[in-house]
Amino acid sequence: MKPQKLSLLLYIKDPFDLKKGSFDVLYSQIAVEIRKLLEECKIRLSLYLPGNVIQVWNKQNIADIVWMRGAIREGKLEIVGGGFYDAMLPLFPTELQELQLKEHFCLVEKVFQTEPVGYFNSSMAWEIGMTEVLAKQGFRYTLVSEKSLQDTLGRATRVTGWYTAEDRDSVMRLLPICQNLCEVLQQESSTLQAKLESLGESETTWVVTQAIPLSSMEKIGAFFKRLRENFEQFSFQFWTLSHVLEESSGGKVNLMSDIGTNVGLPAGSHSCRELLLRRPEADLMHKQLLIANSHAKSLLPEKELLGVQRKLLPLMAPEYYADLYDNEGVRSPVVRWKGNASIIAVEEEIENRAKLDGRRVEVSDFLRNGNRQILVNNSNLQFLLEQRKGATLRSLVYKPAQLNLVSAFQQNGDVPRAFADHLLPTSLTDMKQIDAALNDGQGILSAPYDYEIERKENSLGVMLRAEQMANVAGKEHVLHIDKKFELNRSNSELDVRYALTNGTFSDLEAYFGTELNLGVRIVHGQRAYSLKINGQSVSLDASVPLLFPDATVVSLKDGLLSYAFRFRFSQPVKVALNWIMGSHQTAAPTVVQGVRLFLFWNLKLQGQGETDFGIHMDFSKRGFFL
Numbered sequence: 001m002k003p004q005k006l007s008l009l010l011y012i013k014d015p016f017d018l019k020k021g022s023f024d025v026l027y028s029q030i031a032v033e034i035r036k037l038l039e040e041c042k043i044r045l046s047l048y049l050p051g052n053v054i055q056v057w058n059k060q061n062i063a064d065i066v067w068m069r070g071a072i073r074e075g076k077l078e079i080v081g082g083g084f085y086d087a088m089l090p091l092f093p094t095e096l097q098e099l100q101l102k103e104h105f106c107l108v109e110k111v112f113q114t115e116p117v118g119y120f121n122s123s124m125a126w127e128i129g130m131t132e133v134l135a136k137q138g139f140r141y142t143l144v145s146e147k148s149l150q151d152t153l154g155r156a157t158r159v160t161g162w163y164t165a166e167d168r169d170s171v172m173r174l175l176p177i178c179q180n181l182c183e184v185l186q187q188e189s190s191t192l193q194a195k196l197e198s199l200g201e202s203e204t205t206w207v208v209t210q211a212i213p214l215s216s217m218e219k220i221g222a223f224f225k226r227l228r229e230n231f232e233q234f235s236f237q238f239w240t241l242s243h244v245l246e247e248s249s250g251g252k253v254n255l256m257s258d259i260g261t262n263v264g265l266p267a268g269s270h271s272c273r274e275l276l277l278r279r280p281e282a283d284l285m286h287k288q289l290l291i292a293n294s295h296a297k298s299l300l301p302e303k304e305l306l307g308v309q310r311k312l313l314p315l316m317a318p319e320y321y322a323d324l325y326d327n328e329g330v331r332s333p334v335v336r337w338k339g340n341a342s343i344i345a346v347e348e349e350i351e352n353r354a355k356l357d358g359r360r361v362e363v364s365d366f367l368r369n370g371n372r373q374i375l376v377n378n379s380n381l382q383f384l385l386e387q388r389k390g391a392t393l394r395s396l397v398y399k400p401a402q403l404n405l406v407s408a409f410q411q412n413g414d415v416p417r418a419f420a421d422h423l424l425p426t427s428l429t430d431m432k433q434i435d436a437a438l439n440d441g442q443g444i445l446s447a448p449y450d451y452e453i454e455r456k457e458n459s460l461g462v463m464l465r466a467e468q469m470a471n472v473a474g475k476e477h478v479l480h481i482d483k484k485f486e487l488n489r490s491n492s493e494l495d496v497r498y499a500l501t502n503g504t505f506s507d508l509e510a511y512f513g514t515e516l517n518l519g520v521r522i523v524h525g526q527r528a529y530s531l532k533i534n535g536q537s538v539s540l541d542a543s544v545p546l547l548f549p550d551a552t553v554v555s556l557k558d559g560l561l562s563y564a565f566r567f568r569f570s571q572p573v574k575v576a577l578n579w580i581m582g583s584h585q586t587a588a589p590t591v592v593q594g595v596r597l598f599l600f601w602n603l604k605l606q607g608q609g610e611t612d613f614g615i616h617m618d619f620s621k622r623g624f625f626l
Contacts, residue, residue: 002201003234003235003236003237004196004199004202004206004234004237005202005203005204005205005206005236005237005239006205006206006236006237006238006239007046007175007207007208007238007239007240007241007243007244008043008045008046008185008208008209008210009045009046009047009048009080009120009143009207009208009209009210009241010034010045010046010047010048010209010210010212011047011048011049011120011122011209011210011211011212012027012030012048012049012050012053012211012212012214013086013122013211013214014050014052014053014085014086014317015214016317016327016328016332016334016335016338018338023214024056024060025217026214026216026217026220027053027056027057027060028056028060028061029217029220029221030053030212031057031060031061031064031065032061032064033220033221033223033224034047034064034068034224035064035067035068036224037224037227037228038071038076038077040228041227041228041231043076043231043236043238044075044076044078044238044239044240044243045076045078045238045240046077046078046079046080046118046240046241046242047077047078047079047080048079048080048081048082048120048122049079050082050083050084050085050086050104051084051085051103051104051107052085054107054108054111054112058111065111065112068112069112069113069114072112072113072114075240077240078116078118079108079112079114079116080118080119080120080241081104081105081108081116081117081118081119081120081137081139082101082104082119082120082121083100083101083104083121083313083316084100084103084104084313085100085313085314085316085317086121086122086123087100087121087313087316087318088121088123088125088260088272088316088321089101089121089125089130089133089316090125090126090127090129090130090257090271090272090273091125091272091273091275091276091286091316091321092289092316093290093293094133095293095309096293096309096312096313096316097130097133098133098136098137099309099313100313100316101119101133101134101137101139102137103310103313105137105138115138116139117138117139117140117141117242118139118140118141118142118143118241119134119137119139119141119142119143120142120143120209121318122211122262122318123260123261123262123263123272123318123322124143124144124145124177124258124260124261125258125259125260125263125272126142126144126148126255126257126258126260127256127257127258127271127272128165128167128254128255128256128257129167130142130172131165131166131167131168131170131171131172132168132169132170134170135170135171139172140242140245141162141172141173141174141175141241141242141244141245142172142173142174142175143175143176143177143207143209143241144174144175144176144255144258145176145177145179145258145261146158146159146178146179147179148176148255148258148259149163149176149253149255152253152254152255153253158178158199159176159250160176160178160202160204160205160206160207160250161176161204161244161249161250162175162176162245162249162250163176163249163250163251163252163253163255164249164251164252164253165252165253165254166252173245173249174253174255175207175241175244176207177207177209178199178206178207178208180195180199181195181196181199181206181208182208182209182210185208185210185227185230186210186223186226186227189229189230189233189234192230192234193234196234204247205239205243205244205247207241207244210223257271257272259272259274262322262324262328263275263318263321263322263323263324263329264322264323264324264329264331265278265323272321275321275322275323276321278323278413279321279330279413280410280414280415280416281330281336281407281409281410281416282320282323282330283367284367284394284395285315285320285321285330285336285339285343286321287366287367287368288340288343288395289312289315289316289343290366290368291347291366291375292308292312292343292346292347292350293309293312295347296308296309296312296346296350299350299353299354299356300350300353300354304353308346308349308350308353311342311345311346311349312346314342315339315342315343315346319332319335320335320339325591331409331582331591331593333409333519333591333592333593333594336409336519337407337519340397340402340403340404340407341402341403344397344399344402344403344404345402347382348399348402351377356377357379358379359376359377359378359455359459359460359487360376360377361374361375361376361377361453361460361462362374362375362377363375367384367386367394371386371388373385373386373387373394374387374451374462376460376462376485376487378460378487378491379399379491380398380399380400380492380619381396381397381398381399381487381491381492381494381619382395382396382397382399383395383396383397383485383494385462385485386417387448387449387450387451387462387464388448389415389417389446389448390420390444390445390446390447390449390468391419391421391449391451391464391466391483391485392417392418392419392420392446393406393417393418393419393485394406394415394417396418396494398492398563398565398619400492400563400619400621401558401561401563401619401621403558403561403563404519405418405516405518405519406418406516406517406518406519407518407519407594408517408518408519408580408593408594408595408596409519409580409582409593409594410517410580410593411580411581411582411593414441416517416594417515417516418515418516418517418518419496419514419515419516420444420446420515420516420517421444421445421468421481421498421512421513421514421515422437422442422443422444422445422511422512422513422514422515422598422600423443423445423468423470423472423477423479423510423511423603424437424442424472424510424511424513424600425443425473425510425511426509426510426511426602427473428511430547431545431546431547431576431578432545434545434547434576434598435545435578438515438576438596438598443470443471443472443510445468445470445479447466447467447468447469448466449464449465449466449481449483450464450465450466451463451464451465452464452465454484454486458488459486459487459488460486460487461484461485461486461487462485462486463482463483463484464481464483464484464485465480465481465482465483466480466483467479467480467481467503468480468481470510472508472510473510475506477502477503477504477508477510478502479500479501479502479503479508480501480503481498481499481500482497482498483497483498484497490618492618492619492620493616493618493619494616494618495614495615495616495617496514496614496615496617497612497614497615498512498612498613498614499610499611499612500512500603500605500610500611500613501605501608501609501610502605502606502607502608502609502610503608504607504608505607505608507604507606507607508603508604508609509602509603509604509605510603511574511601511602511603512600512601512603512613513574513576513598513599513600513601514598514599514600514615515596515597515598516596516597516598516599517580517594517596518556518594518595518596518597519593519594529556529557529558529559529595530556530557530559531555531556531577532553532554532555532557533548533551533553533554533575534550534551534552534553535553545576545577545578546575546576546577546578547574547575547576547577548575548576548577549572549574550572550573550574551572551573551574551575552568552569552572552573553566553567553568553569554566554567554575554597554599555567562621562622563619563620563621563622564619564620565617565618565619565620566617566618566619566620567599567616567617568615568616568618569599569613569614569615569616570612570613570614570615570616571601571613573600573601573613574599574600574601575597575598575599576596576597576598576599576600577595577596578595578596579592579593579594579595579596580592580593580594580595580596581593599615601613
C-alpha cells in the first residue's frame, strides 16, 4: 500500500486552573517529549501552544526551545498561531480578537524566532467575518472540520486538500481535518490499519489533529509512546500544515460558520453564538466582558486601555462559554465563580484608574436584546436591573469579595434572576407544592415596569411602577406595584421596598413573594456556606426543600472567602430554600448549581386596599455585622 501523506498538528488545550502554575511541570515534560518524537521518528509536524505554555517553556525548557528553532529552520517543525488564550474569537469584538492574535503572534516570534502563517483554536469555531482579522495578522490558512466543508459543498464524500473563503477584500485558505483518522491515531495498530485501508490511496494530504493529555505525567508518556509505535509501524509521509498549501486548491467555498467541537452544542447548531442563546449564564459572562471593555474604552487613555484589555483576554477562553461540566464549561460552579470574580476585578481596576467614586447609574442595552437595562454602582455594590422583565436583577455584585450573587445555573435554560416576584395561592401548603409552582413559573409577575431614577444626598434609587396581573385560584387579579431598589448611606447596603395596591374591588388573599437564584461554590466537594435564620444555624446538609416560618433575619456566610450577606425584613417573612440541581452524565440531577431563596408573606387585601413590605440587605467582607 502506498504511504499516506499525513500532516499532524499536536496541540495543548489550556486547562482551567484555579492556582496559577499547577500544570507547569506537565508543560515542561511535553516539550521534552515533542523533541524526542522529532528526533527518534524523523517526522515533520505542526504545533499549537497557548501563550502561557510558551512562557513556561521559555523559562524551563531553554535547551528544547533552541533545538526546536533549528527544527523550524529545517522545515521539520511548524508553530501554528492562534489566540493567546485559545479563545473562541467569533464571540468577541474585533479589537479583542486582534489583541488575542497579536499577543500570541509576538510571543511565538520572540521565543521561536518564526512568524506563524496558520491559525488554530481547539474549539474549532469559525465564522466568515474572521477572514479579514486573520488575514490582517498575516495568517494564510486556518483549520476547519471536514463535516462543515462537506455540508457547504453538499456532498458526503471525503474532502481533502484546501479551499478558499473570501470575505470583502480578504481571502483565507481552509484546511479540513480528517476526524476519522484523528480518532484512531492513538488506537491499536490493527484499528489504525483498518482505517488507513478504508481511506484508500490518495495524492492529497490528510490533516490530523491530536490534543496532548494533561492529566498526569504517565498519560503524557503513554500518548507519545503510542505515537512513536504507530509511526514506526506505518510508513507515513509527514508534512507540516503549510506544505499542504503547495497542493492544488479544491476551489472556493462559502463557509459562513462552523459551530466548533467539544463546546456542548447539539447536532443541528449553526454557530458557536448559539452557546449564548442556550446558556444565559454564558451570555451574562459575555455581556459583562463587553460592558467592561466599553467602560475601559470610554474612560481610559490609550496606554491604560491596552493594559486593561490584556486582562480581559483570559476571559475569552472557551471554558467560560462552553455548555460543559468538569471545569470545561459554565455548568461548573467554580468556572462561573472565577469568571465573575475576574470580570469584577477588571471593572474595579477601571474604576480606580478613572478615579470613579460615589453612586452612579447608566441606562443602556447592556444585554444586547433590544431593550435598555439599568446598571447601578457605588464603591462596594453593583446591580444590573431589567425593568422590562418584572424589574428583576440579572446581577448583584459585592465588589470587596469579587462576587456576583446571581450566578446560579438553571438546568432548564431559564435565566437566573434575583427579586423575581410571584403571586401564589394560599392553597400551597407545603414546600414541595411551593417548589413545584416556582419551577413552573406560576404566578410570576413579569410585566414591564416604568422607572424613575431618584438621586438624593445620601442615596441613589430606582423607583419602578407597574400594573401586574396574575391568576390566583382561578381568579384574575390586578396589583399596582411600586418597587424600589435603593443604595443608601452605607456603600454595603441595598434596600428593596414594595408598595402594593389591589387594583380591583374584589378581596385578594394570596402569597406575595420574591425569588432569588443565588450561586454557590463547591470547593473540594464541600459547600463553603453557613446559614442562619433568626440567629439559629440551619444545616445545609439537612433534607431539602426547607420551609421556615416567621423569619426576621436571614444570613449566609462563605467561610472560605469570609464574606457574608444578611436579609432583614420589615415584617416577618416565610423562607423557602431549595438547592438548584443540575444533571451531569446521568438523568438524575446530582450537581449543586445554586440555592433558591423564596421570601414570601401572607397578602390579604380588600378591594383597593394597600400594604407594603421591605427587605434590607447588607454585606460584610469579614463576615461580621454590627
